[in-house]
Amino acid sequence: MLNYEKFSLLLTALILLWKPAIGKNRCTEKCGHVHIQFPFHLRNSNLNHTTTDYPPGFDLFCDENDQTVLELPAVPVKLFVQSIDYRSKQIQIYDPQNCLPNQLLTLGNSSVSPFRFYNEYGLSRNVSFFRCNSGLLCPILQLDSSTDFIDPQIISCTKVSDVLSVLWPVNNDDPRGGAVLLEWSKPDCSSCEAQGHKCRYKTGTRETECFVCRTNKIPTSTIGLIVAGALAGLTLLLLSVIALLCVYRYYKMRGRYYKMRGEDQVRIEKFLEDYRAMKPTRFTYADIKRITNGFSESLGEGAHGAVFKGMLSREILVAVKILNGTEGDGKDFINEVGTMGKIHHVNVVRLLGFCADGYHRALVYDFFPNGSLQRFLAPPDNKDVFLGWVKLQQIALGVARGIEYLHLGCDHRILHFDINPHNVLIDDHFIAKLTDFGLAKLCPKNQSTVSMTAARGTLGYIAPEVFSRNFGNVSYKSDIYSYGMLLLEMVGGRKNTNVSAEESFQVLYPEWIHNLLEGRDVHVSIEDEGDAIIAKKLAIVGLWCIQWNPVDRPSMKTVVQMLEGDGEKLIAPPTPFDSAGSTGPNAPARRQNLELEVIHETE
Template identity: 50%
Template structure:
């Protein structure tokens, strides 16, 4: 995962350097300078070429377009369209002309006050806006030479021409041969006298010219605020160079990644071979034990090609099988490449030593190359979990007498693991899912993949990492501040299991109606301490005694410090005795400060290396 992350990070950096950018295009990519056709002005910010660039590529009022001849057109308010000859981004001016060489024909619609532009020409620079009157005069008469007027021949018909009069025209001008045509308001002084194509528009904002363009830089709007900013334009040669460097970098990295991948595969192969040798050595020493050894072909035959799946666990999948003598078995096929074979050896080594009515019997095993499987006796009623956590409407209720029998059977099984074998076996994963029920609902402890073996004289074991299932793991397994890991860790898990049997639900249930009942163990302890009923629907008084006994024993088992918990031998005695003889345990849910005062840390138990 780390290698993949590094590769993606490097790829992102090189792509960014080469100008490819992220999945969402950058401003430069979306608004790349363009033109209507070759020979036409290049269009970039603050202008925007409609139809060729997105609408947000230019500033307001700087709209350009391409006509049907692919000529560049400037659009001005209102409905004024002029052809663009050249754009000077440094001096911030655009040279325009009328296609018919008669810009005065559009002057009536011109409204520069609504645009960012000012009129410029060779004779007029930043000209003021004025009002004018146009007259249509005959060719043989009209305004004299002192009336500050110019002829506009392109507006007249045959035999006539147009003259205009400004607001300061000569009042003695001869207008007898003229006819007033139109008043034109707020147009630049000088635009009516334009007789060639040499006139310009100038803009002051955005001020990209001196700030950016004069220094050879591009200009663009700021992303998260108003205003503009400059950026460096990458030269084509620089871009090609960056692309070449990026390609070589990625290729080199792929080669390195390939080499690392091959090495990693080799490492996995060697690790698996080492695990296989470890298993073979263990099985060689294990020949004298009873469980039979099967080939992988036998496993496929017994399970009818893995036809009936019973369940799925963290370490493998369980299938139903039939032996040659028509005996049903449950076969757990372990995941390939899972650890170094430790779980397999734990399970076979532990269960091969166990012969107890409350522990699942190991019938055989398979260690055929990389294929590993465990063959158990088949238990038709599956796990205890499906009965104590059954959904509403499912008829899976167990009587309180049967729950008591199951609890006592589990306790006897764990007590046997701790004291009845040649070596003490610590299960480390006691939970309802790992308690299987036979046809008579007798409990059997299963799944020894996390188990550890130690001498009976050893009071504690050390662990390199926490093992078990959250909700059932003892506090000392997660933090040595509560004590050393020992057989008392299984006692804690058993206590949590007992409380779930009493409550008929997970100990932590956020779906309950009352917030105070979310954590069931603390809620039920508070009721016991106050002398109240358990708050569980029980009609028979005898059943109430059973529930109270299971609850008190469970609360003793989940004390935070291992030395405060009873051994499983004492737990069996309590479960076989009367509820009246049991006292309510100390509060296991006291604050941390209270626990520190009450109990010293890491006492009495000596850690032993794993």
């Protein structure tokens, strides 16, 4: 189907091929689409003007592109005219390069004689000008000095000037300036305009008088009429097609938008109103497309959406996660933005911004070129991938501190419920960063458990009680189980789940790690004694974290202390796979855990 933007370009080209002459009569002249009459005049028109016909400072010039330029004495800038309102005595100026701040910086806060800047509320403002890198089309941007809005465009820019008490309006949504209004007070032709007459100077004076303008119509040839009629007909046809395309696109977009259930959209918008005070950057979908260069470089795709590489500036790279906008009820989006807005920790990724534009939803994070921990899970003999035991211990401790902060360091306890190697990002210094809070839950710190209607998480890392309440109630200990499976996978360097022919998942690591600690497994060979101590410590802590009964698992604060210690006093827990073990997958949960009051999470 044809694109209506192409029709617009074709229509513009046809109109440009048939442009009228600059001047027609002594009452009204024209340059492009700007009508020019007293007190303005075109200095380069074919009409004869004397210096006494028009007031000084109202000279206009029509350039080769049919753009109207306001030429003022002693002003070293070109002010291009967008329109002139003679009734309200206002002239709108702009920059065809869309870089008006470059001109305003030169003007400063002075009035442009015989004009003054028009401000609807009459309030002056202090404006800051920023110079950005020369690669941008507009190297100068302006922002209101009093605002705390941080636009991504000026992150890499340098402030060059502060101009006080300016009267032109400042729109922080468009730091390139847009257009501004100038107004004049004299000469005043409003009384003539009210009568439908024109205005001019009385002969030999500076007083104005009204007169009726009688134009002499120029005869048009038959060929000119045919060409004009053909152009008018073609224009009408193109406008009709464009109108039909616009109607089609409108109803198509509205149909897609209303596929979302109304109650979900209302909940998301209500949340965004409450969240606006937290000051993340809210991007439009057009911003997201620009940042990601049209989604040109994919970083991967998960259950909740695809991730793309983006760039806020030449120095700031980001990862943009496009959520599945047409699926779900919006809870994942609310969870991720709401939870990330409450977190400030070295081991948790930072949320730079988000997009909630119609049915489009996206999250913007810092970019980590090393990717996720999943990339580095390998046996020690794989030298190209294996990081070494010291770095693995550093990453394990970083993840533990991040989870400890979620459980104890925020106003509410945050339960992640999806801790796995894909959701642990690694920065340039191999510092671990927790990410993906789409499944997170909030609950008060003084409560121990949460209610849950369905299992959530990644198979192989989900705690037993999340599947069946026979193992106990769901609590923050469920995150500790997932963390334990993560530790065991770091020690063994292989996946902790296996898919059989019947599509059933079996947990393989715990029994294998027990055999490793007891010397019955030689698949992992560690020669250095210091590395062996680290591997044993990680294995023992992991085994304690995956105990079947939640009350047998240590808190994350205890886990951090165990990892920070030398590990020599750590004792491995009894294997749950021995028939004589006190607990196991078929054993009932301990009664003391079932006595905890079940509470609902905070939405």
